[in-house]
Amino acid sequence: MARSSIKIVGASGQGLISIGEVLAKAFKRTGYCVFGYREYNSLIKGGHGSYQIDISDVEVRSSEEQVNVLVCLNHHGFEHNLHDVKDGGMIIHDTPSWQFPAEDVEYLQTHQIVVLFLPVGEVLGLLKAKPVLGNMVFSAFLWAAFCGDQKLLKSLVTEKFAKKPDVLELNMQVIDQGFMLCASMQCSLAIPKPSKAWQQHLLLTGSQAMGMGIVSAGCRLFAGYPMTPASPLLQYIADVQNETGMVIKQAEDEITAAQMVSGAMFAGTRAITATSGGGFDLMSETLSLNGIIENPSVFVLAQRPGPATGLPTWTAQGDLLMAVHTAHGEFARCVMSVSDSDDAFHLMNEAFNVAEMIQSPVIVLTDKHIAEGIYTQRPYDAKKTKIARGRLVTKSSDLKKLKSTDRYDPSTVDGISSRWLPGADAATFCAQGDEHSGDGTVDESAANAIAQMDKRMKKMETLKLLIPDPEFFMLSQTGMAVSPKDQQTELLIVGWGSNKGVIFDSIEALNSDPALAMHPPIGYLHYSYLWPLKTDRLIRLATQTKKVVFIECSYQSQFLQLVKQEVPGFTAEVIRKYDGRPFFLNELCSLIKKQLSPAA
């Protein structure tokens, strides 16, 4: 498979995002699958950040460790990113009279890396343009070098500056100059042929995908408190509020956000909040409350590395055990995780459905890599999606039949009793945070405590039947595909969340690796529903493989721990990472290869 990659590096605020976004969209519209990945520090100006896009005519879902083209918006790129360029790759920069130290010169020669200076300052001087337009010089030059269509770039930029005609005209002139510069320097960059299939796809972040999933699911209220990497979701939902008519509340803290959402769900709408680990800590008491009042509620937990403030703008999977275990007391809950822009959309309605069916909290995990990752996504089709509201009683004839004690009736077989809404013309009840009998009357008797705990915990069994098994994937002729049947494998990879993309890409890449002559079959078992944990299929597949390896971004390999808790004696190898970075394609390929080699 042919893929190419570009990495733009510079200080935050220098406009590396502008270049990355323009190029990503231009590639997608031309007919490429694009995967975008950003690295940056928790500051507004300065620092050293990057925006990488990986491009192919076939599906790409991960970033390469080394890129074909490195764009340096300042000289720090030479110091930090020289080794991020592939052999035979190119560095493009605009730092006048830069002198590489001797060892760098040797490195560049050894690795046949071409360094190209762009006289961006000159171009801007000629047009009397502000420095900020330097981004457009780079964008136009790069686009021209990839044999890009000038009209396409201009129409993209026109869309971007539709409301600023004065800025637009200058941008058009800069684009012309960028193209002329490329022609005069005779610069040309290799790229596979485009495929029309991608042209109508969407190019969006995981947060935007999740936001649309939330809107689609009929969620009408979002309350949140800003915290990376959950903030882009709040921002997107807020940006589209005039189209959606949703109520958006930036709350005074995470406790407020969690309580408002709980109140809104109790009243009968669909509402959601999103936060990261620290904010989720603050929400945990509310989680417990929703457990005992049997209130459906959905919490998005966007992971980043902790403890405390940790690495605020980086990625991790270290909050899984917190999602499963946090909050006092024992109560039913569901934990699920999105993995890319596709299920970030589709799982949101599922989250609400499950919450309403089991009348308990649902936690949806995501992470920085998904939240800010840029995906090429087939347009969503929600036609087959249905809203399920469980035992919500809405018909007035049914409401009339209800008794107050039906609300928390402990005699229900599956633990799920009738639910009805404040304002409904029916017998009333108390959503009681103290232990209570059927109508919410406080009841501290031993018999009642047992009956109500049994009722609520029964929901875990009900939930286990409700949620699907993990999905098993094998390589097919068209790439990774779901395999409904269990199959024999040489290696069974088990994972969850954002690692899915790079695991898919790695298995596909290993298949075309000439060094692996045997092409041993590798299977991937992906968990979207993490709690309650369904282990039957894992156990079956584990008996049909030589080796099981868990791939996780946490120090403790928390998912394996959870499996061990449920399946005593279960063992597996672990590939883990906890430096805030996602797995890169080549990195994971060689880690998997090691697992395949007989010596390992």
Added chain:
Amino acid sequence: MKIPLSSSGGPTMASYHSENRCTWCDGCGDYGIWTAVKRALVEMGIPPHSVLLCYDVGCHGNGSDKVQGYRFHGLHGRVLPFAAGAKLANMKLPVMAFGGDGASFSEGIGHLVHSIRSNYPIVFVLHNNGNYGLTTGQASSLTWQGQKMNTSPNGMPEHTLPSMDFVFSLEPTFVARGFSGDIPQMVDILKAALQHRGFAFVDMLQACPTYNHFATHNYLLERCYHVENHDTKDFVKARQLAVDTKEKIATGILYQNEDIPSFYEQLVPRQKIKTTLVDEVKMHDVGGLMKEFV
């Protein structure tokens, strides 16, 4: 989805009657407030199924199962955002929230600040007995300085939080004060609060015969008086009346401003929408939203 949330009139005090027995101490101010709330709802013609009563944790919250109506009894200090969330979801539903002085001026003071600032269209009744009753008489931030309380045997070292001055500093749109020994006046106050456009802050001074030995029933009885000939639009005068409690304590509606829109009314996306968020739960087409990403 259309959910019938209609109300049919004619509630009586019996409609709100619960078979569960009250567990408050003899002489507790909660009896008076509990009675006044029921009467206000009855006089307003609101049947139990058409109201949501949200209780914080404290002695007053133990009344959550001593009355009819849709009720919620939540976490300590957190009642306001829950009540506000429920109200925003169903603007047709009258929502009342109740909390003590511990919950409202210590644990959840941030929620009080922002509920006043946001002007959520709900009623908040402060059960102000000057201490933490349910946890057996610890000092709250409204307990008088120097009082010997459970966990402060040498007397409270900190000065008392000037609650009314604090509330007025937040530019509230409705402030009233009642006394748990004066049910008819509390009924009048609560009815006005239920009809207020935004956030109605109602400070109910109440006796705690077991733990509060400084602001007793008799102390309050002697000092509380109905404010008369007072312009409730006069913010400065209202603040003076509210803050000055040394000799006499003014009760009644102290301040009201109906010109300030509630939080919900301020929301641009909701301007022309007549339905509630509860009515709107259905699959929403995102075809329009997707266009931006092609």
